[in-house]
Amino acid sequence: MRLGFAEELYDSSLIKEVDVICPSCSSKARYKAFELANTYVVKPGPYGIFTCPACGMNKKFLLKDLMYFYHIKVGNRLLVARSRGNFIALRNFFDFGFKENIHADIDIDFPKSFYEHRKSIVKQIDSFLKNETGNNYK
Numbered sequence: 001m002r003l004g005f006a007e008e009l010y011d012s013s014l015i016k017e018v019d020v021i022c023p024s025c026s027s028k029a030r031y032k033a034f035e036l037a038n039t040y041v042v043k044p045g046p047y048g049i050f051t052c053p054a055c056g057m058n059k060k061f062l063l064k065d066l067m068y069f070y071h072i073k074v075g076n077r078l079l080v081a082r083s084r085g086n087f088i089a090l091r092n093f094f095d096f097g098f099k100e101n102i103h104a105d106i107d108i109d110f111p112k113s114f115y116e117h118r119k120s121i122v123k124q125i126d127s128f129l130k131n132e133t134g135n136n137y138k
Contacts, residue, residue, distance in 0.1 A: 016044050018082045019069040027054035072124040075113045091125040094118040
């Protein structure tokens, strides 16, 4: 059974797993952190295992923000998502949730510039998802 976005936010086993760009072949791959980073935002730790179904890479690696498969630039910042589902939830938040003030508890997690560029964020995510390749790795 698939968890909803809010449930995924707080499930530490899911927070450790991220869809990434394989550093070896640039295909969609999977990263699993050894631990969570306890910073202002709960996120996967920087060290973990990359697993790529395309080239077979399976080794310890240091995760960097630009390696997230689902990411867009917002001004001089980067908006990243762990999975396609999280990316869609972010898109919907900036398109609908902002207007309806749903998920008000996560408002403080985004910089002011993200709210100023919310239309651009929605447009960029829509474009990214439309152009996403047919890689069916989950």
